[in-house]
Amino acid sequence: MIELRENLACKRRLDSVFTGIAKSFRRVLLKAAEKNKPIQAAIVVTIVSPVLLIAAFAYFATYHDLTEFTLSRRQSIASLAATALEYKFDRLTDIGIALATRVRSRQLIGEGKWDEAIATLKSVREDFPFIDRVFLADPTGTLMADTPVLAEVRGKNFAHRDWYQGVSHNWEPYISNVYQRAAEPRYNVIAVSIPIRTEEKTIVGILVLQVQLDALVGWSKSIEIGASGFVYFVDRKGQLAAHPKISSEGEIIDYSTVPVVQKVLRGQSGVEIVLNPLEQEEQIAAYAPVPKTGWGVVAAESTRTAFARRDENLKGLLIRYGLIFLVSCILTYVILHVLSARERAEAERQRFEKLLNSVVENNPVMIFLKDAKELRFVLFNKAAETITGYTREAVIGKNDYDLFPTEEADFFTAKDREVLAQRAAVDIAEEGIHTKHQGLRLLHTRKMALLDPDGTPQYLLGVSEDITERKRAEESIRRLNAELQNQSIQLQAANKELEAFSYSVSHDLRAPLRSIDGFSQALLEDYADKLDEEGKNNLQRVRASSQHMAQLIDDLLKLSRVTRSEMRREPVDLTAMAHALAADLQSTAPERQITFVIADGLVAQGDTALLRIAMENLLDNAWKYTSKHPGAQIEFGFSRNNGQSAYFVRDDGAGFDMTYADKLFGAFQRLHSVTEFKGTGIGLATVQRIIRRHGGRVWAEAKVNQGATFYFTL
Amino acid sequence: MGDKIILLVEDNPDDEALTLRALKKNNIQNRVVVARDGAEALDYFFGTGAYAGRNMSVMPTVTLLDLKLPKVDGLEVLRRLRGDERTRNLPVVILTSSKEEQDLLNGYKLGANSYIRKPVDFNQFTESVRQLGLYWLVLNEPPPRREAP
Numbered sequence: 001m002i003e004l005r006e007n008l009a010c011k012r013r014l015d016s017v018f019t020g021i022a023k024s025f026r027r028v029l030l031k032a033a034e035k036n037k038p039i040q041a042a043i044v045v046t047i048v049s050p051v052l053l054i055a056a057f058a059y060f061a062t063y064h065d066l067t068e069f070t071l072s073r074r075q076s077i078a079s080l081a082a083t084a085l086e087y088k089f090d091r092l093t094d095i096g097i098a099l100a101t102r103v104r105s106r107q108l109i110g111e112g113k114w115d116e117a118i119a120t121l122k123s124v125r126e127d128f129p130f131i132d133r134v135f136l137a138d139p140t141g142t143l144m145a146d147t148p149v150l151a152e153v154r155g156k157n158f159a160h161r162d163w164y165q166g167v168s169h170n171w172e173p174y175i176s177n178v179y180q181r182a183a184e185p186r187y188n189v190i191a192v193s194i195p196i197r198t199e200e201k202t203i204v205g206i207l208v209l210q211v212q213l214d215a216l217v218g219w220s221k222s223i224e225i226g227a228s229g230f231v232y233f234v235d236r237k238g239q240l241a242a243h244p245k246i247s248s249e250g251e252i253i254d255y256s257t258v259p260v261v262q263k264v265l266r267g268q269s270g271v272e273i274v275l276n277p278l279e280q281e282e283q284i285a286a287y288a289p290v291p292k293t294g295w296g297v298v299a300a301e302s303t304r305t306a307f308a309r310r311d312e313n314l315k316g317l318l319i320r321y322g323l324i325f326l327v328s329c330i331l332t333y334v335i336l337h338v339l340s341a342r343e344r345a346e347a348e349r350q351r352f353e354k355l356l357n358s359v360v361e362n363n364p365v366m367i368f369l370k371d372a373k374e375l376r377f378v379l380f381n382k383a384a385e386t387i388t389g390y391t392r393e394a395v396i397g398k399n400d401y402d403l404f405p406t407e408e409a410d411f412f413t414a415k416d417r418e419v420l421a422q423r424a425a426v427d428i429a430e431e432g433i434h435t436k437h438q439g440l441r442l443l444h445t446r447k448m449a450l451l452d453p454d455g456t457p458q459y460l461l462g463v464s465e466d467i468t469e470r471k472r473a474e475e476s477i478r479r480l481n482a483e484l485q486n487q488s489i490q491l492q493a494a495n496k497e498l499e500a501f502s503y504s505v506s507h508d509l510r511a512p513l514r515s516i517d518g519f520s521q522a523l524l525e526d527y528a529d530k531l532d533e534e535g536k537n538n539l540q541r542v543r544a545s546s547q548h549m550a551q552l553i554d555d556l557l558k559l560s561r562v563t564r565s566e567m568r569r570e571p572v573d574l575t576a577m578a579h580a581l582a583a584d585l586q587s588t589a590p591e592r593q594i595t596f597v598i599a600d601g602l603v604a605q606g607d608t609a610l611l612r613i614a615m616e617n618l619l620d621n622a623w624k625y626t627s628k629h630p631g632a633q634i635e636f637g638f639s640r641n642n643g644q645s646a647y648f649v650r651d652d653g654a655g656f657d658m659t660y661a662d663k664l665f666g667a668f669q670r671l672h673s674v675t676e677f678k679g680t681g682i683g684l685a686t687v688q689r690i691i692r693r694h695g696g697r698v699w700a701e702a703k704v705n706q707g708a709t710f711y712f713t714l
Numbered sequence: 715m716g717d718k719i720i721l722l723v724e725d726n727p728d729d730e731a732l733t734l735r736a737l738k739k740n741n742i743q744n745r746v747v748v749a750r751d752g753a754e755a756l757d758y759f760f761g762t763g764a765y766a767g768r769n770m771s772v773m774p775t776v777t778l779l780d781l782k783l784p785k786v787d788g789l790e791v792l793r794r795l796r797g798d799e800r801t802r803n804l805p806v807v808i809l810t811s812s813k814e815e816q817d818l819l820n821g822y823k824l825g826a827n828s829y830i831r832k833p834v835d836f837n838q839f840t841e842s843v844r845q846l847g848l849y850w851l852v853l854n855e856p857p858p859r860r861e862a863p
Contacts, residue, residue, distance in 0.1 A: 502814075503812065503814060506811060506812055506813060506814060507781075507782050507810070507811040507812050508782075508811075510811040510832070510834060511726050511728070511729060511811055512728075513834045514728070514729065514732065514811070514832060514833075514834050514836070514839070515726075515728035515729070515732070517834050517835060517836050518728070518731075518732040518735070518836040518839065519728070519732075520836075521836040521837065522732075522735060522836075543835075543836075546834060547834050547835050549834075550834035550835075554813070557813070561815075
């Protein structure tokens with residue numbers, strides 16, 4: 001148990017370590033993705049440098065192996081050559097021994113019959129062509145017989161020769177060092193000297209088989225050692241015995257100073273890279289001693305050719321690893337690119353998710369999400385908290401029944417189920433909700449089902465707006481509207497009443513006046529003889545009053561009509577209107593000498609009918625108040641004074657005292673008596689109403705007996 | 715002139731008296747039939763009610779029609795006259811106190827031949843009646859009379 005727990009703990013530790021590594025790797029990648037150059041470089045180095053290391057290792061290993069191989073091959077060649085030479089020497093020795101142990105020969109030599117003895121050996125050179133000369137010497141080294149015969153050397157003692165010293169040392173067969181022939185042609189040779197013994201083991205002579213060095217060269221050449229390789233033999237004195245490139249004739253070449261030769265003569269074998277002083281190039285020199293003889297074999301080859309294969313291999317290797325390196329670089333780039341793209345995408349996704357979250361969270365509208373199965377809240381935004389008064393901690397995982405009164409929860413849940421069943425959005429224009437802190441609020445809620453890819457509802461999305469205030473406002477607006485409508489109806493009714501009143505005024509009030517006037521006139525006519533002057537005069541006053549009253553009624557109606565009538569705005573040619581009105585006025589009293597001065601081209605925007613009434617009243621006034629002024633002038637124009645532009649009607653008539661100017665535009669207000677100038681005092685009141693209805697202003701300037709000017713704007 | 719009848723539709727006895735006085739003063743001696751409300755006027759035109767059985771071949775040469783009348787008002791009377799084959803062409807002069815634009819428009823629209831506002835000044839009124847009588851009873855050629863069906 002404990003072990004298991006420890007294992008688990010260990011595993012957890014490992015996991016956390018891996019997670020840590022993965023996390024930091026991800027961080028690194030992220031930074032790389034953010035175009036962090038040093039980190040990108042580090043990644044490249046991390047991935048690429050093992051490739052470089054492996055390549056270097058492989059290079060050096062291969063270099064080493066191939067060098068070793070080449071060298072050991074040289075070594076083998078040297079050993080092989082040594083063995084071959086040994087074999088040749090053995091063979092030569094065997095031939096010599098076979099010849100020296102021939103019974104007949106031994107007998108003849110024992111009897112001192114040298115010529116006869118050599119005669120038996122004449123066929124040897126034919127049998128073994130590499131044997132150059134055969135001769136016999138007595139045990140003191142004096143040449144006794146030879147074949148082919150060389151007269152000058154017969155009888156000469158050769159005890160100084162190596163072949164003699166070697167064999168006479170312990171009377172064993174002996175391979176001599178290289179020496180120059182005593183007779184012409186003096187080419188270089190070696191010799192095998194075999195002691196000839198009688199049956200009683202007495203040394204009676206020496207058989208010498210002389211071999212020309214060319215034969216050795218032939219042997220050395222028979223060893224296959226590569227393109228520019230060669231093998232040479234040295235005797236135990238270090239003299240060159242056979243060299244494929246050096247002639248075996250002429251002076252004997254001494255190689256005893258060559259280091260490898262010195263080594264091989266000491267019985268060592270090995271391989272070395274040396275500088276060949278003769279050819280001024282580096283060579284591999286493998287050397288091996290020839291057993292029993294003290295000779296040595298050196299196999300040499302220029303390093304250039306010896307290592308050609310190695311170098312070629314290495315070149316191939318470099319190319320291969322170069323390709324691998326290239327591929328790994330590309331791979332690294334691709335991996336980096338893909339990973340960083342993935343990281344970027346992931347980062348982008350997270351950023352977008354955050355953004356979405358903040359859109360949901362900061363939305364002023366209540367947003368909530370319920371799981372489709374149990375209708376428990378899984379999301380509840382800030383606005384939802386504000387509206388309901390519940391924190392999301394209190395809501396998440398709960399359903400409507402946990403939070404709201406049963407009836408409300410029933411309603412909510414029913415709607416939820418409906419939405420999920422139909423998979424269609426539902427708009428609930430108004431629903432009550434008992435909040436935690438604000439009592440009952442009204443919500444406008446839209447609910448819709450969020451489906452998973454196969455179309456099964458997974459969540460219920462709700463979006464609610466608190467419409468309590470709006471509803472209240474709407475309610476009060478509705479009330480206000482109703483009130484307004486009511487007032488408007490009342491106003492219309494009042495207007496209607498006013499109209500009816502005006503109608504009856506115009507119709508009914510005039511009727512009695514007509515009676516008063518008419519019957520007064522009837523009295524005057526029918527009872528003229530019964531009335532005195534005063535009676536008639538009184539009746540006349542009655543009539544005048546009734547007519548004045550009729551005029552008052554008419555003017556009053558005109559005034560009210562000005563206010564009630566509908567207004568249109570259109571271009572109105574005031575100049576033409578003034579001309580027409582002036583002509584009308586003139587026609588009422590053609591005898592009057594009066595000048596009208598009317599400005600040209602005055603066109604205003606306004607209601608033609610109303611403006612005509614206004615102009616009519618103003619011109620009437622001017623006409624009236626100039627009636628006592630012969631040769632008067634009435635002017636209509638447009639003036640611009642102190643930035644104030646206005647139309648004006650000016651006369652040079654009676655004028656008035658500006659002290660009373662404020663009474664000028666009041667209804668039934670008059671500044672002159674009726675006896676002075678007729679009038680009801682309604683004209684200017686009418687003008688003012690018309691000008692005001694046009695949004696303009698009317699005012700007057702006057703002096704008593706110096707005329708008056710009425711200005712108006714539109 | 716004796717067979718030319720004037721129909722005066724007038725509810726106000728004072729106005730009636732004054733109109734008759736004005737006619738008399740102008741020596742217009744045609745027979746004047748007075749209807750005191752719109753219904754009575756229609757009865758006269760169509761020979762119904764109090765006027766049932768009257769000689770329908772006799773129609774007023776001119777009708778002086780007040781607008782503001784009890785029972786059936788003047789404009790309605792006019793509409794009914796103009797809506798009937800028998801009375802369509804009869805000259806009707808609106809003689810009223812009203813100077814309302816609306817009344818004028820409606821009067822002409824319904825086919826009034828003339829519209830005269832009663833002046834308060836009796837002398838002017840007399841003058842108006844004189845001209846009215848001269849025109850409609852003397853100068854004007856009435857539409858061809860048709861026999862009653």
